[in-house]
Amino acid sequence: MYQEQFNLSPKDILEKEFKIDTRGYRLKEVDQYLDLIISDYEQFFKILKEKDKEKEELLDEIMSLKQENRNLKTSLEIAKTSDDEEGNSNKAVSNVDIMKRLSQLEKIVYGKDE
Secondary structure: OOHHHOOOOHHHHHHOOOOEEOOEEOHHHHHHHHHHHHHHHHHHHHHHHHHHHHHHHHHHHHHHHHHHHHHHHHHHHHHHHHHHHOOOOOOOOOHHHHHHHHHHHHHHHHOOOO
C-alpha cells in the first residue's frame, strides 16, 4: 500500500553489494545508500504518526457515536414508558416531545446547562 513511497524494499537492502576499493568500501557510495535508507525511515515514521493520529480520531468518533446511540435508546425507552403509563391512550408522542426528552437526557449525561 505504501511501498511506492519508499525508495528501497527490504529485499533491496538485503541484496545490496558495495564495491570494494583498496582501502575498503567506497565511502561516497555507502553514504548515498545510507541517505536513501534514512529517507525511507523518515517517510515510514511520518506515515506511522499519521496513522496513529487517524486511529485516535476514529476511536474518538466511535466513542461519540456509541454515546449518542445510548442516548437515543434511552430516549426511546422513556418515550415507550411514557406511552405505557398514559394507558396507551390515543395521544401520540410528537417529535417535539421526543426532542425535549432527548435534550433533557443530554443535559443529565453531559452536565450541560442552557
